[in-house]
Amino acid sequence: MGSIGRMKVSDLASGGAPLFGERPAIELANTAYAVRGRAREGLAGVEQLAAWLRDMRARLVTPLADADLLGVGAQDLAVARALRDGIRALAAAAVRGASAPPEATAAVNAALAAVPSWRELIWGPSGTAPAAPAARVHRAARPVTAALAELADDAVTLFTGPELALLRACEGPGCRLFYVKHHARRAWCSPGCGNRARASRHYARTRLGASPPTRP
Numbered sequence: 001m002g003s004i005g006r007m008k009v010s011d012l013a014s015g016g017a018p019l020f021g022e023r024p025a026i027e028l029a030n031t032a033y034a035v036r037g038r039a040r041e042g043l044a045g046v047e048q049l050a051a052w053l054r055d056m057r058a059r060l061v062t063p064l065a066d067a068d069l070l071g072v073g074a075q076d077l078a079v080a081r082a083l084r085d086g087i088r089a090l091a092a093a094a095v096r097g098a099s100a101p102p103e104a105t106a107a108v109n110a111a112l113a114a115v116p117s118w119r120e121l122i123w124g125p126s127g128t129a130p131a132a133p134a135a136r137v138h139r140a141a142r143p144v145t146a147a148l149a150e151l152a153d154d155a156v157t158l159f160t161g162p163e164l165a166l167l168r169a170c171e172g173p174g175c176r177l178f179y180v181k182h183h184a185r186r187a188w189c190s191p192g193c194g195n196r197a198r199a200s201r202h203y204a205r206t207r208l209g210a211s212p213p214t215r216p
């Protein structure tokens with residue numbers, strides 16, 4: 001759990017958590033996953049958190065340099081896990097229609113409150129075509145802390161926006177992942193989970209339907 005030291009970012013070992021292209025807050029929630037029904041911790045140590053941020057950095061607004069990732073420390077890991085567990089608890093409550101556990105909202109809000117942020121309006125420079133106005137978010141913290149706040153901010157967007165109604169817990173056998181059901185026919189976190197569920201249903205059906213052995 002200590003510091004990573006002199007490694008290359010490309011050599012960092014990931015915790016094996018799947019990245020299925022969900023929004024960042026859900027990808028973080030899904031770092032608590034399962035393999036064949038056995039719970040796995042995708043953020044087992046600072047190296048796994050740094051590797052996860054490496055694999056996610058192209059999708060985060062906060063720029064994360066290699067040096068930032070190699071500087072991931074035990075405090076970052078504690079914040080990331082608390083935020084992850086908070087998002088999981090909130091997602092689980094949401095899909096059950098239950099009210100949010102206070103400690104879960106507190107974990108999301110703590111990651112946000114640790115990082116003052118502001119938006120900058122960008123409009124111009126004037127060229128041949130008028131440039132569209134845009135907003136850039138600045139976060140006054142070291143990049144890894146800012147990235148964790150960005151993930152917390154994404155959770156707020158999820159839980160307060162239209163995607164909340166589409167949030168699902170995968171019902172695959174032993175699966176612990178969440179996903180946003182953007183397509184009416186989607187029923188699983190991933191094609192692999194769907195195949196396993198179909199196979200186990202088929203197995204159950206053929207066992208139930210089999211006639212008992214007859215004696216000669």
Ligand SMILES: [Zn+2]
Nearest residue numbers: 170175189193
């Ligand atoms: Zn699944």
